[in-house]
Amino acid sequence: MRARSVPIPVVILLALTLGAWAGSLLGVFQYDDLRNIVLDPATADPVALVERLGNGFRPLLRLSYAADHAVWGFTPAGFLLTNLLLHAATVVAVWALAGCRVDALAAWCAAAVFAVQPAHAAVVASASGRSTGLSTLLLALALLAHEQSIRHRVAPAIRWSALSLLMFALAVAAKEVALVFPVVVLLWEWTRPDAARGVALVRRLAPAALAAPLLAVIAFACSSRLREITAFSLALDTPMGALATHAAALPYSLGLWFRPGALTIEHAPLAAQAALPGMLALVALVLAAIAARPRVPLLTLALLWPLVMLLSSDSVLSRFRPVVEKALYPAGIGLSIAIGAFAAAAWSRLHARRTATVCPSLVQASPVLCCGRRAAV
Numbered sequence: 001m002r003a004r005s006v007p008i009p010v011v012i013l014l015a016l017t018l019g020a021w022a023g024s025l026l027g028v029f030q031y032d033d034l035r036n037i038v039l040d041p042a043t044a045d046p047v048a049l050v051e052r053l054g055n056g057f058r059p060l061l062r063l064s065y066a067a068d069h070a071v072w073g074f075t076p077a078g079f080l081l082t083n084l085l086l087h088a089a090t091v092v093a094v095w096a097l098a099g100c101r102v103d104a105l106a107a108w109c110a111a112a113v114f115a116v117q118p119a120h121a122a123v124v125a126s127a128s129g130r131s132t133g134l135s136t137l138l139l140a141l142a143l144l145a146h147e148q149s150i151r152h153r154v155a156p157a158i159r160w161s162a163l164s165l166l167m168f169a170l171a172v173a174a175k176e177v178a179l180v181f182p183v184v185v186l187l188w189e190w191t192r193p194d195a196a197r198g199v200a201l202v203r204r205l206a207p208a209a210l211a212a213p214l215l216a217v218i219a220f221a222c223s224s225r226l227r228e229i230t231a232f233s234l235a236l237d238t239p240m241g242a243l244a245t246h247a248a249a250l251p252y253s254l255g256l257w258f259r260p261g262a263l264t265i266e267h268a269p270l271a272a273q274a275a276l277p278g279m280l281a282l283v284a285l286v287l288a289a290i291a292a293r294p295r296v297p298l299l300t301l302a303l304l305w306p307l308v309m310l311l312s313s314d315s316v317l318s319r320f321r322p323v324v325e326k327a328l329y330p331a332g333i334g335l336s337i338a339i340g341a342f343a344a345a346a347w348s349r350l351h352a353r354r355t356a357t358v359c360p361s362l363v364q365a366s367p368v369l370c371c372g373r374r375a376a377v
Helices: 010-028 031-040 044-054 059-074 076-099 103-115 116-126 128-151 156-176 176-190 198-222 222-236 241-254 272-292 297-309 327-359 358-365 367-371
Strands: none
Touching: 010 076, 010 103, 010 116, 031 076, 031 327, 031 367, 044 059, 044 198, 059 128, 059 156, 076 103, 076 116, 076 128, 076 272, 076 327, 103 327, 116 128, 116 327, 128 156, 128 176, 128 198, 128 327, 156 176, 156 198, 176 198, 222 241, 241 272, 241 327, 272 297, 297 327
């Protein structure tokens, strides 16, 4: 059997990603990297690693750090190379996901937007950002496998569904915020142009919806560390207080996607008075997304995807720093797909107008010849 070659758009995407982030390999361990990797015995000591795995807190993440140390020692470039490769794989996964909803040009644009987003530095260029990068890749693969389960008949569909659940479980093993996956699937299904309803929709949601509570119970039962973090978050503030804080922070956080100049390691605390405007802004965003659903489901996906992805980390559990750039990494997938679609549509219209100006008679005779595909010009 002849091996399949890598599609040229993927090769270009990988070159773009590696070129944009190659400088990250010159980085050093800093901030959380020291505590989570360098000073953690489980990174270099197999006995400590086994003990840590028994604790149950992000076991897949711990195994990845130990594997890097086995290959590179404590050389920062080795850990950062793994992060970069994970990011490149996620870019390809975004390209594949976008291809399920938009045309080839739009899918490529979506992946390119995701690939070079400066806000991703907190994940790609920081060794301790791997928890987010690894879990995001696995969630994207889980959603891709779910999509394949919809497109195949019974036997292959069952295998794809099982693969989706496996990727989901691994994502939770990398970072517990991946438990939001069933809501991601619901949004993905609801924003299809031909969205399923009734029994068909329940059947598509059932595997992830049934697996999520089981994975949550296992994660909390096996990890005393996770229980400690949850208790600490609840001690910092009440659930309603945390919700108000995140409501103030979310519009600012999401705005960082479009304001790279505002990216920084430490963001200034937001005023408490920002909670009400922030809440109103979020309500307006949700209402706009719902209103857009009948005519522009892709816009609904773009508006609601960040909120869904941030649901498990930016809702009722408090934390010291409400604005955390790492969370923008998974939140940007749906937004990238929409931006890619709109960019491709704008390019197609511009190209059609230019072609019509240069060769109007030829366009009238054969729009396919001039535009590469049949279009109204």
